[in-house]
Amino acid sequence: MWTAYLILTVLLLILTILPKIQHSHWIFRVPEFGKIQITVFILLTLLLGFITPDKSPYFWYFQALLFVMLIHHSVILVKYTPLYPVKKYTQKYQSSEKLHFISANVYQFNTEYDRFIKLVEKHRPEMFLTMESNGDWEKALRPLEKDYPYQHKVTLENTYGMHFYSKIEIEDSRTHYFVADDIPSIEAHLKTKDGFSFVFFGVHPPPPSPTEEETSKERDGDLLSTAKRVREIKKPVIVVGDFNNVAWSKSSILFRKTSHLIDPRIGRSFVSTFHAKYRLLRFPIDLMFHSEEIFIENLKTLENFGSDHLPVYCEFFIDHEQDEKQAERIDHATKDEKAEAEEMIEEGKRENGERDAVVTEG
Structure with a gap:
């Protein structure tokens, strides 16, 4: 289980870093599409870490890395949810028809x-x-x-x-x-x-x-x-x-x-x-x-x-x-x-x- 946890952590780190590299090749651009799924996998891997036996002495470093990645993605994604405050406007008499x-x-x-x-x-x-x-x-x-x-x-x-x-x-x-x-x-x-x-x-x-x-x-x-x-x-x-x-x-x-x-x-x-x-x-x-x-x-x-x-x-x-x-x-x-x-x-x-x-x- 520790090996799976480690592989997932490294893979998620790579998928987080690749879009930061400003290169137009699809390898760098495609991971942007999956930010929602990547965020979910980071959370699941973070939780997996707590139930993984035979933890490495570096366990908490990996957990901290996952937590930082989770915050990074969440700060970006929360803007596209109802949790992000945006003023709503209603139709007035001078507005067009819907x-x-x-x-x-x-x-x-x-x-x-x-x-x-x-x-x-x-x-x-x-x-x-x-x-x-x-x-x-x-x-x-x-x-x-x-x-x-x-x-x-x-x-x-x-x-x-x-x-x-x-x-x-x-x-x-x-x-x-x-x-x-x-x-x-x-x-x-x-x-x-x-x-x-x-x-x-x-x-x-x-x-x-x-x-x-x-x-x-x-x-x-x-x-x-x-x-x-x-x-x-x-x-x-x-x-x-x-x-x-x-x-x-x-x-x-x-x-x-x-x-x-x-x-x-x-x-x-x-x-x-x-x-x-x-x-x-x-x-x-x-x-x-x-x-x-x-x-x-x-x-x-x-x-x-x-x-x-x-x-x-x-x-x-x-x-x-x-x-x-x-x-x-x-x-x-x-x-x-x-x-x-x-x-x-x-x-x-x-x-x-x-x-x-x-x-x-x-």
């Missing part, structure tokens, strides 16, 4: 189209975004177009297709290819019937992983390019999608600071989405950020519809009178952080992602 959206990575090879259609029909959001949606998904979703007459479609067969459907009028929309010509982002300018304008951004950068991109350069460059574009927009903004990132990573924090947006998970919950089939190995990688004029009433995951991601459901309203109260939640990038963001954007553009035009499941 609006709702669903963001879902549908998984390109998932053919249970009807389950997703029924999910949309059940929750009836004013808008929804699909990622990994290819030609088959576009065709399958056509029955919804009568209720969602405004659309922006980017149909790709490389698992980076993206479709946006809305009941709210789209006044203008465009597709961005910030760092690669096969990784799109959608920018849609909408105006509600009660006269509130806002911008909806859909993003889906590639993940750093042993099976996809070797580094996080394209992901980070794409997200920070989006952040720069957001700063140019003088309307309320929502950025949502499969970020293939976690809110506490350095690049996510840099995105938040560069864009001057708010992370609604802070003071609320993790909203873990991937992997949909494995509850204990689920990471919060489908993120959203919003400007100070956007007020979140509800943010949660919905039921699984056959994808490897759970869909995200959000209820919000727009209020230009209360925005100054929420502006205190915005962090601003320092001069050095702005320079670092620019460097990461350029690195992302130079990176040559190895994606096939058409991807097959395998």
Whole structure:
């Protein structure tokens, strides 16, 4: 038992240290995703130590190390729980009507189209975004177009297709290819019937992983390019999608600071989405950020519809009178952080992602 305790302690120390090394290779970036699970294992290993027989003379040093790691991770994670104090705001007479959206990575090879259609029909959001949606998904979703007459479609067969459907009028929309010509982002300018304008951004950068991109350069460059574009927009903004990132990573924090947006998970919950089939190995990688004029009433995951991601459901309203109260939640990038963001954007553009035009499941 002592050997198992020692191996676990060393492994958890390595997984804690690796993300601190600012290298873009997936080996250093992937452990960021599992911070919740790592924290749980640290706690369990700490408790295991107390019941381990034949303890080493260095036992208390190892226990102290585990305790320090537990505090380190907990201080970061507690911000994304209801234990962290964040002021809540209520809808006022000058606010917009409540609006709702669903963001879902549908998984390109998932053919249970009807389950997703029924999910949309059940929750009836004013808008929804699909990622990994290819030609088959576009065709399958056509029955919804009568209720969602405004659309922006980017149909790709490389698992980076993206479709946006809305009941709210789209006044203008465009597709961005910030760092690669096969990784799109959608920018849609909408105006509600009660006269509130806002911008909806859909993003889906590639993940750093042993099976996809070797580094996080394209992901980070794409997200920070989006952040720069957001700063140019003088309307309320929502950025949502499969970020293939976690809110506490350095690049996510840099995105938040560069864009001057708010992370609604802070003071609320993790909203873990991937992997949909494995509850204990689920990471919060489908993120959203919003400007100070956007007020979140509800943010949660919905039921699984056959994808490897759970869909995200959000209820919000727009209020230009209360925005100054929420502006205190915005962090601003320092001069050095702005320079670092620019460097990461350029690195992302130079990176040559190895994606096939058409991807097959395998």
